[in-house]
Amino acid sequence: MLNFDFYSPVRLVFGRGSEAQIGELMKPLAKKVLLHYGGGSIKKNGLYDTVTASLKKNGVEFTELGGVKPNPRLSLVHEGIALCKKENVDLILAVGGGSTIDSAKAIAMGVYYDGDIWDVYEQKSPVDKALPVATILTIPAAGSESSGDTVITNEEKLLKYGYGSPHLRPVLSIMNPELFFTLPKEQLAYGVADMISHVFERYFTNTKNTDLTDGLCEVTLKTLIKNALIANKDMDDYNAWSELGFSGTVAHNGLLGMGREQDWACHEMEHELSAIYDVAHGAGLAVLTPGWMKYVYKENMNMFVQFAVNVMGVEGSYRDPESIILEGIARLREFFGKLGLPATLSGLGIGEDRLEEMAKKATHFAFGNEKPLGGLKKLYWQDVLEIYKLVK
Amino acid sequence: MLNFDFYSPVRLVFGRGSEAQIGELMKPLAKKVLLHYGGGSIKKNGLYDTVTASLKKNGVEFTELGGVKPNPRLSLVHEGIALCKKENVDLILAVGGGSTIDSAKAIAMGVYYDGDIWDVYEQKSPVDKALPVATILTIPAAGSESSGDTVITNEEKLLKYGYGSPHLRPVLSIMNPELFFTLPKEQLAYGVADMISHVFERYFTNTKNTDLTDGLCEVTLKTLIKNALIANKDMDDYNAWSELGFSGTVAHNGLLGMGREQDWACHEMEHELSAIYDVAHGAGLAVLTPGWMKYVYKENMNMFVQFAVNVMGVEGSYRDPESIILEGIARLREFFGKLGLPATLSGLGIGEDRLEEMAKKATHFAFGNEKPLGGLKKLYWQDVLEIYKLVK
Numbered sequence: 001m002l003n004f005d006f007y008s009p010v011r012l013v014f015g016r017g018s019e020a021q022i023g024e025l026m027k028p029l030a031k032k033v034l035l036h037y038g039g040g041s042i043k044k045n046g047l048y049d050t051v052t053a054s055l056k057k058n059g060v061e062f063t064e065l066g067g068v069k070p071n072p073r074l075s076l077v078h079e080g081i082a083l084c085k086k087e088n089v090d091l092i093l094a095v096g097g098g099s100t101i102d103s104a105k106a107i108a109m110g111v112y113y114d115g116d117i118w119d120v121y122e123q124k125s126p127v128d129k130a131l132p133v134a135t136i137l138t139i140p141a142a143g144s145e146s147s148g149d150t151v152i153t154n155e156e157k158l159l160k161y162g163y164g165s166p167h168l169r170p171v172l173s174i175m176n177p178e179l180f181f182t183l184p185k186e187q188l189a190y191g192v193a194d195m196i197s198h199v200f201e202r203y204f205t206n207t208k209n210t211d212l213t214d215g216l217c218e219v220t221l222k223t224l225i226k227n228a229l230i231a232n233k234d235m236d237d238y239n240a241w242s243e244l245g246f247s248g249t250v251a252h253n254g255l256l257g258m259g260r261e262q263d264w265a266c267h268e269m270e271h272e273l274s275a276i277y278d279v280a281h282g283a284g285l286a287v288l289t290p291g292w293m294k295y296v297y298k299e300n301m302n303m304f305v306q307f308a309v310n311v312m313g314v315e316g317s318y319r320d321p322e323s324i325i326l327e328g329i330a331r332l333r334e335f336f337g338k339l340g341l342p343a344t345l346s347g348l349g350i351g352e353d354r355l356e357e358m359a360k361k362a363t364h365f366a367f368g369n370e371k372p373l374g375g376l377k378k379l380y381w382q383d384v385l386e387i388y389k390l391v392k
Numbered sequence: 393m394l395n396f397d398f399y400s401p402v403r404l405v406f407g408r409g410s411e412a413q414i415g416e417l418m419k420p421l422a423k424k425v426l427l428h429y430g431g432g433s434i435k436k437n438g439l440y441d442t443v444t445a446s447l448k449k450n451g452v453e454f455t456e457l458g459g460v461k462p463n464p465r466l467s468l469v470h471e472g473i474a475l476c477k478k479e480n481v482d483l484i485l486a487v488g489g490g491s492t493i494d495s496a497k498a499i500a501m502g503v504y505y506d507g508d509i510w511d512v513y514e515q516k517s518p519v520d521k522a523l524p525v526a527t528i529l530t531i532p533a534a535g536s537e538s539s540g541d542t543v544i545t546n547e548e549k550l551l552k553y554g555y556g557s558p559h560l561r562p563v564l565s566i567m568n569p570e571l572f573f574t575l576p577k578e579q580l581a582y583g584v585a586d587m588i589s590h591v592f593e594r595y596f597t598n599t600k601n602t603d604l605t606d607g608l609c610e611v612t613l614k615t616l617i618k619n620a621l622i623a624n625k626d627m628d629d630y631n632a633w634s635e636l637g638f639s640g641t642v643a644h645n646g647l648l649g650m651g652r653e654q655d656w657a658c659h660e661m662e663h664e665l666s667a668i669y670d671v672a673h674g675a676g677l678a679v680l681t682p683g684w685m686k687y688v689y690k691e692n693m694n695m696f697v698q699f700a701v702n703v704m705g706v707e708g709s710y711r712d713p714e715s716i717i718l719e720g721i722a723r724l725r726e727f728f729g730k731l732g733l734p735a736t737l738s739g740l741g742i743g744e745d746r747l748e749e750m751a752k753k754a755t756h757f758a759f760g761n762e763k764p765l766g767g768l769k770k771l772y773w774q775d776v777l778e779i780y781k782l783v784k
Contacts, residue, residue: 001634003407008400014651015395209631211618212639215611223604239601242393246651247604259406259638 001209001259008253010146011172014246016238018176019136022051022093023058025172029132030091034084035064036104038096042138045182051095051136063087068096071153071160071274071281072103074118080107081117084131091171094135098142098194104133105150105168121152121161130165134172138179140245141191141282143198143252145173153275159361160275162267175249177241185235188244189339190282192228195248196221197285201264202257203307204376206300210260217256218310223247225311225335232339265374266292269384272358279348286341287348290333291391297325299377304328345392352392359384393601393651400645402538403564406638408630410568411528414443414485415450417564421524422483426476427456428496430488434530437574443487443528455479460488463545463552463666463673464495466510472499473509476523483563486527490534490586496525497542497560513544513553522557526564530571532637533583533674535590535644537565545667551753552667554659567641569633577627580636581731582674584620587640588613589677593656594649595699596768598692602652609648610702615639617703617727624731657766658684661776664750671740678733679740682725683783689717691769696720737784744784751776 013021026033033055042048055062065080084092084107094104108131110117119125135145144150148169151162183191203217224247230240250256269292270284297304305321308314308328316324333343342348345355360366363373365381372378379387405413418425425447434440447454457472476484476499486496500523502509511517527537536542540561543554575583595609616639622632642648661684662676689696697713700706700720708716725735734740737747752758755765757773764770771779 001407001631001638003410005403005405007403011397011399013397015393018395209634211635212612212615212642215615216608216642219607219611220604223607226603239393242601242651243603246393250604250608250647255642259634 002207002261004258006254006258007166008146008169008255010170010253012146012249013172013174016176016178018174019047019179020050020054022136022174023054023056023060025174026055026060026091026093026134027058029134029171030060032087032089033060033062034080034087034089034092034107035062036068036080036092036094036096036100036107037064037066038068038100040066042095047095047136047138047179051093062093063089068100068103070099071278072099072106074106074152074154074156077103077106077110077117077152080104081110084111089131091132091134094133095138097137097139098144101133101135101142101144101170102150102152104135105130105144106152107131108133108168118152118154121154121163127165127167130167132171133168134174135170136174137245139183139187139191140175140180140241140248141187141194143195143248145170145175146249146253151271158275160271162271173249175245177238177245180241180245181236183235185232186280186340188228188231188235189286189341190280191248192224192244192339193282193286193336193341195244195251196224197266197289198248198251199224199256200289201267202260202262204263204300204303205260206303206376207260213256213258213260214306220247220251220256221311224251228339229335261375263375265379268373269362269387272362273345273348273350276354276358277348277350279350283341283348286336287343287345287391288387290329290336290343291387293329293332294390295383295387296374296377297329301325303376343391345388355388355392356385359388394599394653396650398646398650399558400538400561400647402562402645404538404567404641405564406567408568408570410566411439411442411571412446414528414566415446415448415452417566418447418452418483418485418526419450421526421563422452424479424481425452425454426472426479426481426484426499427454428460428472428484428486428488428492428499429456429458430460430492432458434487439487439528439530439571443485454485455481460492460495462491463670464491464498466544466546466548469495469498469502469509469544472496473502476503481523483524483526486525487530489529489531490536493525493527493534493536493562494542494544496527497522497536498544499523500525500560501557510544510546513546513555519557519559522559524563525560526566527562528566529637531575531579531583532567532572532633532640533579533586535587535640537562537567538641538645543663550667552663554663565641567637569630569637572633572637573628575627577624578672578732580620580623580627581678581733582672583640584616584636584731585674585678585728585733587636587643588616589658589681590640590643591616591648592681593659594652594654596655596692596695597652598695598768599652605648605650605652606698612639612643612648613703616643620731621727653767655767657771660765661754661779664754665737665740665742668746668750669740669742671742675733675740678728679735679737679783680779682721682728682735683779685721685724686782687775687779688766688769689721693717695768735783737780747780747784748777751780
């Protein structure tokens with residue numbers, strides 16, 4: 001186990017009706033809130049009314065900015081920063097999924113940042129201050145409600161970059177699984193693929209002596225897989241959504257990766273797909289992950305046997321580890337298929353013409369300072385290209 | 393799953409050499425620290441010197457109060473409160489095990505409390521303010537480094553009561569597993585029994601649809617059991633102590649109990665033993681827990697089958713659940729035996745003469761307002777007496 005520093009001060013208020021507490025919970029935290037949301041579904045399903053009524057009842061003023069799109073755009077972030085400054089906002093309340101929360105975090109940093117906040121995503125300048133962010137989650141997927149991470153798409157440059165800081169952990173996240181009932185079925189699939197990937201990125205490691213976190217990862221994966229299939233059959237199953245939502249938060253608050261070298265190659269490879277083709281992040285991950293597994297498993301066969309046996313329930317002769325591993329990968333792929341997720345880049349509508357460009361961007365080779373991806377196996381642009389081709 | 397509210401803002405700095413960071417970590421948090429510790433082992437093993445040198449180097453002033461005993465005493469708490477007021481202390485740094493940390497929390501509350509802080513433990517008055525507490529853990533056991541709980545013994549009244557508040561969560565806990573190498577072997581056993589019990593108290597529940605937390609509990613239990621046996625054979629095994637220490641923190645930061653009705657009967661029954669006979673808390677738990685299991689398992693056979701199979705690895709015919717359950721309990725008892733823990737009250741030096749008195753105190757029957765213990769099965773004083781007798 002490696003040395004670590006864990007700090008996750010996000011208060012999680014969970015359960016039926018919890019969103020109606022928002023005003024009461026905001027009152028000690030903020031005088032004026034920016035209510036940040038997406039395409040307006042919260043106005044149709046009544047959530048907007050519940051939230052604004054609760055804020056008003058508790059005397060919390062608010063201004064609002066909707067219009068966050070999946071793969072949230074830098075231009076709206078700029079708009080939000082200007083609005084917060086003009087209106088003297090002291091907390092940003094993101095009501096939505098990961099895109100809305102990530103956009104809120106970018107705005108929260110931008111209010112205190114002297115310059116274009118995109119600099120921070122390009123690692124040109126760190127931030128040491130941000131407005132507090134609170135969330136009411138409407139899509140369990142990105143884990144942004146518990147993490148200090150944000151991913152923003154620069155639509156002019158066709159770049160999708162992430163940034164992480166302890167200052168970006170939400171102070172409060174509210175999660176009512178009932179709010180997930182009305183999601184389109186593909187959002188379940190995308191969300192589950194993303195949550196599973198958040199565990200994978202921490203789970204697949206060469207670090208030894210990690211009993212507790214190995215087990216925590218495996219349990220979270222099994223809970224996600226089991227309950228995804230239940231929710232896929234009945235989108236109104238409160239218990240299944242509860243497990244998915246809670247697991248998604250645990251998957252990404254950092255705990256499962258403590259004391260382990262982490263990977264994150266699949267996430268970085270996927271960001272290139274989303275940035276250029278605007279595909280759903282979870283769909284991209286579902287395509288890439290089995291390909292990545294096939295490409296890297298020989299680097300650490302024992303780790304992949306453990307995955308196949310402990311998570312995917314593969315039985316067989318340990319004297320033939322490769323067959324166990326390949327069966328584990330096949331079962332994962334089969335699971336994604338049951339949720340309706342594509343298996344190939346062409347299934348995502350992505351051709352072969354820009355694979356090399358994406359591989360070179362993902363590894364920063366294109367920018368003249370190649371940084372290989374991954375922890376379990378270091379991936380250079382040629383490796384990334386091979387993985388893209390494996391799942392073309 | 394039940395609704396819940398989870399908030400665990402304890403920063404955990406973990407690993408080799410981490411205690412040497414204390415001064416740097418304290419600097420932004422405090423000008424004057426009360427260094428609180430136990431019987432002086434930290435002076436023999438060099439920890440005291442490391443800590444004070446680091447505080448001095450970083451310009452953090454400190455005053456000190458040693459002498460905390462196992463089952464920490466109210467009289468020393470009173471002394472600490474007076475000292476903190478006199479010296480204008482603004483943070484209490486507990487260097488020790490659960491007793492030292494619990495004592496520090498009592499002092500932290502007492503500084504702001506107008507009256508005898510024992511009132512709070514008697515539930516006469518809640519507290520809404522406390523000095524911040526930081527910890528350097530020297531014994532993985534009580535989980536007090538991650539919890540908002542404190543247990544104090546009133547040595548005049550022979551009462552041992554607990555109190556919990558979000559204000560009592562440490563702001564920072566430092567854990568270097570190397571500091572555990574020099575513990576006496578029985579401290580390993582007591583600590584493991586306590587950590588396991590913290591999971592059990594959350595695990596055994598009648599709440600349904602708790603996939604994630606069931607699994608998190610089971611993984612934590614299996615990690616504790618496996619690594620306790622390794623450390624028992626080699627007290628210098630860094631990896632085993634790492635797993636035990638990290639598991640102990642996860643066991644008691646609240647996460648594993650979220651969304652579930654919890655139990656806590658064994659802890660409350662044990663507090664009576666410690667209060668009167670001053671036995672080690674973990675030893676008392678190791679005696680009582682298998683007795684409690686035998687007394688209550690018929691209340692929820694499926695829960696105990698799950699424990700036997702998923703945690704203790706029992707195989708057998710599910711058509712005979714009782715034999716699976718009893719084998720699970722027997723294996724737990726066998727595990728405690730391997731660590732050298734006693735199986736009976738007489739093994740703890742406790743006779744039969746005060747069992748009824750303890751049963752009546754544990755349930756508050758003795759104080760005229762009986763409150764049954766437990767969640768899985770409500771236990772009245774007669775039930776508690778039966779359990780004491782089962783393990784006499």
